[in-house]
Amino acid sequence: MAELLYGAPVAEMIRRETEKIISGLSFAPRMAILRMSEDASQLAYEQAVKKYCAGLGIEAESRFVPIGALRQTVEDINRQSSVHGCMILCPLPEGEDSAALDALAPEKDIDGASALSLGRLFTGRGEFFAPCTAEACLELIDYYKIELAGARVCVIGRSLAVGKPLAAMLERRNATVTICSRSTRELAAVCRQADILIPAAGAPGLVDTGFTCPGQVIIDVGISSVGGKTLGDVDMESAAPVAGAVSPVPGGVGSVTTAVLAKHTALAAWKEVHL
Amino acid sequence: MAELLYGAPVAEMIRRETEKIISGLSFAPRMAILRMSEDASQLAYEQAVKKYCAGLGIEAESRFVPIGALRQTVEDINRQSSVHGCMILCPLPEGEDSAALDALAPEKDIDGASALSLGRLFTGRGEFFAPCTAEACLELIDYYKIELAGARVCVIGRSLAVGKPLAAMLERRNATVTICSRSTRELAAVCRQADILIPAAGAPGLVDTGFTCPGQVIIDVGISSVGGKTLGDVDMESAAPVAGAVSPVPGGVGSVTTAVLAKHTALAAWKEVHL
Numbered sequence: 330m331a332e333l334l335y336g337a338p339v340a341e342m343i344r345r346e347t348e349k350i351i352s353g354l355s356f357a358p359r360m361a362i363l364r365m366s367e368d369a370s371q372l373a374y375e376q377a378v379k380k381y382c383a384g385l386g387i388e389a390e391s392r393f394v395p396i397g398a399l400r401q402t403v404e405d406i407n408r409q410s411s412v413h414g415c416m417i418l419c420p421l422p423e424g425e426d427s428a429a430l431d432a433l434a435p436e437k438d439i440d441g442a443s444a445l446s447l448g449r450l451f452t453g454r455g456e457f458f459a460p461c462t463a464e465a466c467l468e469l470i471d472y473y474k475i476e477l478a479g480a481r482v483c484v485i486g487r488s489l490a491v492g493k494p495l496a497a498m499l500e501r502r503n504a505t506v507t508i509c510s511r512s513t514r515e516l517a518a519v520c521r522q523a524d525i526l527i528p529a530a531g532a533p534g535l536v537d538t539g540f541t542c543p544g545q546v547i548i549d550v551g552i553s554s555v556g557g558k559t560l561g562d563v564d565m566e567s568a569a570p571v572a573g574a575v576s577p578v579p580g581g582v583g584s585v586t587t588a589v590l591a592k593h594t595a596l597a598a599w600k601e602v603h604l
Numbered sequence: 605m606a607e608l609l610y611g612a613p614v615a616e617m618i619r620r621e622t623e624k625i626i627s628g629l630s631f632a633p634r635m636a637i638l639r640m641s642e643d644a645s646q647l648a649y650e651q652a653v654k655k656y657c658a659g660l661g662i663e664a665e666s667r668f669v670p671i672g673a674l675r676q677t678v679e680d681i682n683r684q685s686s687v688h689g690c691m692i693l694c695p696l697p698e699g700e701d702s703a704a705l706d707a708l709a710p711e712k713d714i715d716g717a718s719a720l721s722l723g724r725l726f727t728g729r730g731e732f733f734a735p736c737t738a739e740a741c742l743e744l745i746d747y748y749k750i751e752l753a754g755a756r757v758c759v760i761g762r763s764l765a766v767g768k769p770l771a772a773m774l775e776r777r778n779a780t781v782t783i784c785s786r787s788t789r790e791l792a793a794v795c796r797q798a799d800i801l802i803p804a805a806g807a808p809g810l811v812d813t814g815f816t817c818p819g820q821v822i823i824d825v826g827i828s829s830v831g832g833k834t835l836g837d838v839d840m841e842s843a844a845p846v847a848g849a850v851s852p853v854p855g856g857v858g859s860v861t862t863a864v865l866a867k868h869t870a871l872a873a874w875k876e877v878h879l
Contacts, residue, residue, distance in 0.1 A: 448723020
């Protein structure tokens with residue numbers, strides 16, 4: 330039976346790092362959350378972030394942005410020195426130009442969403458924050474001392490929030506990375522060859538026993554709400570008896586993501602003073 | 605025996621597209637080539653680009669840039685409206701800050717080298733030029749009508765000029781891409797599974813019969829100079845009897861790359877007038 334890779338101790342470690350950063354500041358870090366929809370999962374994430382930040386002394390303030398107003402709002406935030414970090418909840422609604430994400434200054438782009446932040450991540454040059462979920466996966470992998478150098482990693486999903494940046498981060502750590510998608514032929518067979526499988530498809534129960542192999546580590550990034558229950562991409566009953574280790578949903582990557590976001594906000598505040 | 609995928613007809617097609625763009629301009633496009641070393645392969649590429657551009661009526665002018673002066677030179681070029689495109693020959697010498705590449709304005713970055721150009725390529729948002737060698741591979745693949753959707757592609761090498769951007773471009777076309785490197789375990793076995801193999805390692809003769817399989821398409825991006833001979837990454841004697849198709853070196857991707865660079869310069873000039 331697979332070992333469970335819980336997010337809680339990883340999130341706790343990051344929380345302590347964040348407290349340390351904040352203790353060196355003479356002011357409270359401030360985060361702006363921009364939301365453009367009433368989507369339940371976005372609202373839930375916003376609430377979770379606010380609650381988590383409050384416990385750390387980070388002021389997280391959310392603003393509802395009407396369609397067409399994102400670029401102007403972002404440009405206003407770039408000019409507000411009292412706001413240290415800004416997260417824009419995605420996906421954006423239809424009709425909003427996603428290029429507005431690129432207007433956010435990299436030093437405030439705490440969820441690594443702009444083209445410049447992602448370009449810096451890609452090249453390894455300049456200051457940037459990585460997308461929080463991608464960084465959370467890496468934090469989990471490192472906490473549980475899972476070897477990346479030489480490992481074959483398979484990522485399912487090529488989003489800008491997870492798949493694409495995570496692949497770049499794993500390559501830098503000398504993993505051999507394959508990005509899969511709905512276009513991948515024989516997806517299960519491709520995934521079965523991986524030492525580390527990272528499903529980020531948002532397809533509940535996609536990963537069954539046919540996707541895994543003994544010793545494989547599965548980092549489940551999929552989060553879906555089905556009939557009031559939160560489900561990951563892994564079908565635990567089918568996959569867990571075979572795999573070596575699985576991060577659960579809920580209780581895995583998700584909790585680490587919020588901790589990373591708060592840490593980025595504290596770091597953004599710290600950098601404003603020290604860089 | 606593998607079919608040979610020659611670059612010449614692909615380059616010729618791109619050349620005609622470039623001529624058409626230039627015929628709509630009332631002035632000659634101008635390219636600046638910045639070189640920081642006396643490296644023989646950089647000098648050879650510079651000469652080839654100048655000769656090719658001269659034949660098209662593009663003014664290509666090279667400047668030698670001393671160590672430490674790259675950022676200032678790039679900023680000067682950003683301000684010179686008479687220069688439409690700029691290529692900086694890489695690798696840069698030790699001691700030069702590679703972040704200077706990021707100072708180049710995206711509209712002049714004809715070889716897609718800056719963090720912002722690469723971020724735009726990565727996100728698919730905004731105007732950018734792709735790195736010419738990566739685009740040349742895709743042009744070759746498309747010219748010979750090689751199917752990408754659903755194909756398993758293996759790229760050897762994770763450079764910013766080829767491997768990384770090419771992987772992103774192939775993913776957008778619904779290929780399933782694996783990036784390999786010197787850290788990859790069982791490299792030959794991984795490559796043998798690919799429908800399309802793109803070695804870009806600069807390791808002459810690396811790809812032998814053990815890397816290939818019947819029907820596989822090999823796009824050889826490796827270019828090395830050994831004893832006065834130009835060699836690719838493919839050991840033709842060993843791999844060609846097995847593979848379905850191979851682009852030769854010389855005579856493959858290289859000639860297409862120069863054609864793409866000239867086309868980008870013409871497009872940069874065109875965009876300055878029309879966008």
